Amino acid sequence: MLIAISDVWRTAEADHLTYVVARTDAWMAKNGKGAAAMLRAFILKHRKAIAIGRPTQLRRVVRLVEGRLGVRCAADRQLLQQVIADKDDGADRQYDPARQYWCDFMKECERAFSYRHFTTKHTTKAATKPSTTPATKPSTGWDAHALCRKATCRICPYCQQAYAFTLHVDEEKVFRPTLDHYYAKSIYPYLAVSLYNLVPSCYTCNSALKRDLDFLDDAHLHPFEDREDIQFTVDPVSLMDLKDNRTEELIAIATPGHGSARAKGSCDTFRLTDRYALNGHELAMLVNALQMWTPDAIAKTASGQGCTAKAFEALLFQFDPDNYANEMLGRMKKDVIELFRKESADHAATSGGGGGVGP
Structure with missing residues (x-):
């Protein structure tokens, strides 16, 4: 789940x-x-x-x-x-x-x-x-x-x-x-x-x-009572470098919480990593947009349009992280956005660069 x-x-x-x-x-x-x-x-x-x-x-x-x-x-x-x-x-x-x-x-x-x-x-x-x-x-x-x-x-x-x-x-x-x-x-x-x-x-x-798997004995996350304990990760190298349009290398991996047998059971039974490997196109489109639009560029453009950076970003990416639960592929998109921006900030801090370009 x-x-x-x-x-x-x-x-x-x-x-x-x-x-x-x-x-x-x-x-x-x-x-x-x-x-x-x-x-x-x-x-x-x-x-x-x-x-x-x-x-x-x-x-x-x-x-x-x-x-x-x-x-x-x-x-x-x-x-x-x-x-x-x-x-x-x-x-x-x-x-x-x-x-x-x-x-x-x-x-x-x-x-x-x-x-x-x-x-x-x-x-x-x-x-x-x-x-x-x-x-x-x-x-x-x-x-x-x-x-x-x-x-x-x-x-x-x-x-x-x-x-x-x-x-x-x-x-x-x-x-x-x-x-x-x-x-x-x-x-x-x-x-x-x-x-x-x-x-x-x-x-x-x-x-x-x-099908008829016995979830009473076999540990899995329960949608009605468990907290969300699966996140998506992407290899940082392929996440930050799509210069050659290597979308086949961009795969979101469903990762259970540390030591969570229930989350692992859900990842395995529902074949989440295998299935999300088929969403490489959607993932590449999102990462390309993230590479083109830094938070600073988004804030600057939003100001010129007379709206908030948050509203402009949701319109730009066609995705609202605050409503990820009701968005198709929402968990993956939310996690990838957070991971990309963390990696960008870390890269900028170590290289002394600005990280990312504007429109």
């Missing part, structure tokens, strides 16, 4: 809780025996945490579920995952009692917290309005599309290379970003519609790279 989006669902909590309560009420009205009985009791006690709990609460939910299922170590979890993976293909397979119970419980979780139902468009033009329906009744029109319209971010937080827009043309044409289950729904089906387990993201990050 490159960008922290902890407040992305801040206006969606009430509607989402209403939806989850209505859906689980409907499921509980028809189910109450065997594995369903345990799930029913669990839902009644922890429903709000499951529906709109933050990541720390969701991890507690996982611990409680696994505790009730008797999953007490890494080997148990691996066995549980095998059972979950086999539950469809091995519908006629007879497990030992413990494993059969796991299988039955996970099937009930998929029914109670149906992601398929949530991603099926149900509804009405009232979907964009805040819900005023009592918590015991279904929320009109609330689904994945309505949720995504409330998102406060517009760029995939994992890569910043793709937009995560939601476009509502009419009732038949609605386009939304994919929703990544940070804790995979194939492993934790009871978190399939948990609000703070749904990360608006691009198809490449969600479906091509992350």
